[in-house]
Amino acid sequence: MLIHWIWLATRPGVSGRQKKLLLDYFDDPEDIFFAENKIYACVEGLTEDAAAALEDKDLKQAELILKECMHKGIHILTMHDGAYPARLKHIADPPVVLYYKGCLPDLDGSPVIAVVGTRKASGYGMTVAKRMGYQIARCGGIVVSGVASGVDGMAMRGALTAGTPVVGVLGCGADVVYPLSNRSLYADTEKCGCLITEFPPGTEPFKWNFPKRNRIISGLSNGVLVVEAPERSGALITARQAADQGRDVFVIPGNIDVPTCAGSNALLREGAISVMSGWDVVSEYAHLYPDRVTQDTAPAIQTVTAEEMAEAENYPLKVAQKPRLPISKQVSDKKKAKKPIDNRQPPGYIDQRQAPPELTEDEKRIMELLDGERLVDDLVAQLGLPTGKVLSALTMLQIKGLIRQLPGKRVTRS
Numbered sequence: 001m002l003i004h005w006i007w008l009a010t011r012p013g014v015s016g017r018q019k020k021l022l023l024d025y026f027d028d029p030e031d032i033f034f035a036e037n038k039i040y041a042c043v044e045g046l047t048e049d050a051a052a053a054l055e056d057k058d059l060k061q062a063e064l065i066l067k068e069c070m071h072k073g074i075h076i077l078t079m080h081d082g083a084y085p086a087r088l089k090h091i092a093d094p095p096v097v098l099y100y101k102g103c104l105p106d107l108d109g110s111p112v113i114a115v116v117g118t119r120k121a122s123g124y125g126m127t128v129a130k131r132m133g134y135q136i137a138r139c140g141g142i143v144v145s146g147v148a149s150g151v152d153g154m155a156m157r158g159a160l161t162a163g164t165p166v167v168g169v170l171g172c173g174a175d176v177v178y179p180l181s182n183r184s185l186y187a188d189t190e191k192c193g194c195l196i197t198e199f200p201p202g203t204e205p206f207k208w209n210f211p212k213r214n215r216i217i218s219g220l221s222n223g224v225l226v227v228e229a230p231e232r233s234g235a236l237i238t239a240r241q242a243a244d245q246g247r248d249v250f251v252i253p254g255n256i257d258v259p260t261c262a263g264s265n266a267l268l269r270e271g272a273i274s275v276m277s278g279w280d281v282v283s284e285y286a287h288l289y290p291d292r293v294t295q296d297t298a299p300a301i302q303t304v305t306a307e308e309m310a311e312a313e314n315y316p317l318k319v320a321q322k323p324r325l326p327i328s329k330q331v332s333d334k335k336k337a338k339k340p341i342d343n344r345q346p347p348g349y350i351d352q353r354q355a356p357p358e359l360t361e362d363e364k365r366i367m368e369l370l371d372g373e374r375l376v377d378d379l380v381a382q383l384g385l386p387t388g389k390v391l392s393a394l395t396m397l398q399i400k401g402l403i404r405q406l407p408g409k410r411v412t413r414s
Contacts, residue, residue, distance in 0.1 A: 004029040005078045006062040009097040010200065013053040016093030021045045022054075023079065023096070033057065068201040074099050074174050087112075088219040091245050095198035095216060101174045102194035105142055105165040107220055110292045111285035112167075114144045114217045114242070116235040117151025117227040118260050125228035125260065126154045128252055132227060133158030135278025137166075138296035140289065144169060144220050146213060147195070151227045151235070153185055165193035169217045171209035173197065178205040214238040215245075222285050223248035225275070229263040236263045239272070248284060250275045271391035273405070274398055283407040359400075362393040370403065373412045 008019060008029040025043045026032045032054065040051040069076055077084055077098040085107040088094050113136050117129060133143050133155035143159035145152040147168035159166045168189045172178050174197050177186050189195055198216065199209060214237050218224050224242040226249070229235040239249050249272040254261025268274055275281050279295050286293040359367065365383060380390045394411060397403045404414050 001030055002076060002078070003059055003062045003066055004033045005097050006065050006076070006200075007059055008032060009095070009198070010061055010065070011050075011053045011056075014050045016095065018046055018050050019096050020092075020094060028080075029096075065200045068175075069099065072175050072201055074101055074201055075104075077104070085220055087221070088216065091215065091219040093215065094219065098196055098198055099174045099200065100194045100196040102190040102192075103165070104194045104196070105167065107142065107167070109289070111141045111223075111282055111289050112144055112221045113141045113281055114221040114224040114238065115151070115155035115227060116145060116217065116224060116229075116238050117155075117264070118229050118233050118235060119148055119150035119152075120260065121150040121154070121228050122258060122260055124255075125151055129154040129227045130158035130161075132225060132252070132278050132281075133166075134162050135296065136225075136282055137162035137164040137278075139279050139282040140292040140294055141278070141282045141285075142167065144217055146171070146210075146217060146234075147182055147185060147189065149179055149181065151229075153182055155227070156185060156189060160188050160192055163192075167193055167220065168195045169213055169220070170195055170197035170199070170205075171213040172205035173199050173201045173203040175201045176203065176205065210234055211237055215241050218242035218245055218247055221247055222288075223250055223281060225250040225252070225281055226264045226267060226272070227252050228254055228260050229267075230260045231263045231266065233263050236267070239267055248273060250281050252276075268395050269392055271387060271389075272395075273391070274395045275405075280405065284409065286407050360393065360396075362389065363397055366390070366393055366397060367402065367413075370411065370413050373406060373410050376409045376411060379411075 008014075008022070011019070014022075021043055022032050023029070026035065037051065037055055040046055040054055066076075068074070077100065079089060079094060079096055083104055084098070087108070115129065115133055115136070117125060121129065129151040136143055137159040142165060143155055144167045145156050147153060147156065147170060156166050156168060166189055168186070170176070170178075174195050177183050186195060196216075197203075198212070203209070211234070214234060218238050218241045221242065224239055224247055226235050226239050242249050249267060251264050251267045251272040251274060253268060253274055254265055256265060282293055283295070362383075362385065366379060369379060369382060376391070376394065379394075380387050383390055394403065398405065401414055403411050405411055
């Protein structure tokens, strides 16, 4: 019964891993509820404290949660339901129960891309987040994020602009809006997708809830895209959880002089995949979802409006800067007539060609092996180097404009 699922999900002292072990052993929460205490000792990996927590058979809390969900229009999804996302079910500590508002999209039938980043994003980061959300959605992907201020919320706004469903994963109850500045984003997400959480109705956004939320964001996804993140960021936690779960990690290269890009740039050094567009991300899964993935040629969203910035970051709207006056024709003509001395023909011995970029030994070896399209895994095997080191070298070669990435984790010379 549903009430026993909620009872199991709310057992204090029983970790997500242990709940999964219990379900593997008993198959059904009702069997766990009615099992004798001595049977719990047969479950390998279950601690004495966890077994003691299971001895509490009081269903009052579960009944209250069930009533709250019915009253507030919150749907309940258990691990045994057919709509429960398959990828999430196979992580080490999947949530036993999910609560959601809205309409749950088919998360197993399309590429799901998590887009994450800092709450205090730069103007560049906010613009790119919106653009990436829009492009991923237009190419057939479903955007998942944390409905937070900054990158997360802006990526979701971009995806909603494309007219596709989005999924917001919460660190609180489905009936709690956090932050309040994202009230309209919550409403739009519920209308065009869903808000989902493992926390029962009324749960406040405690800070310790968000690392747990992050594992769901990555667990739902085929890959995680980090747009902009400082060295200490929840987005990096999500990226590392994604790597632990066997997900791909993508990164937008950032300005090396901007602190909010330090963490995401560090992921590139560790072997994350450098991308420049939503298609770069979604194309990695074209072979898995050939009927859903298409390269979109519609113009990309270029800017974030002042209203969106104010709502997403709770910034006060600022007075617009004074527009630059057009240069008069008279001044323009004077500039055309002027002949600066540094426009003279340079001496013949100066080589005007651009110097080729310097390459490390690893980068040189890769370029020697790239006689055509090559699988990254084949390069790793042939080079005999650690995977992270090869991926880092490939990223630098791409930044230097010498190679380009192809769908299916292949690379070739530019």
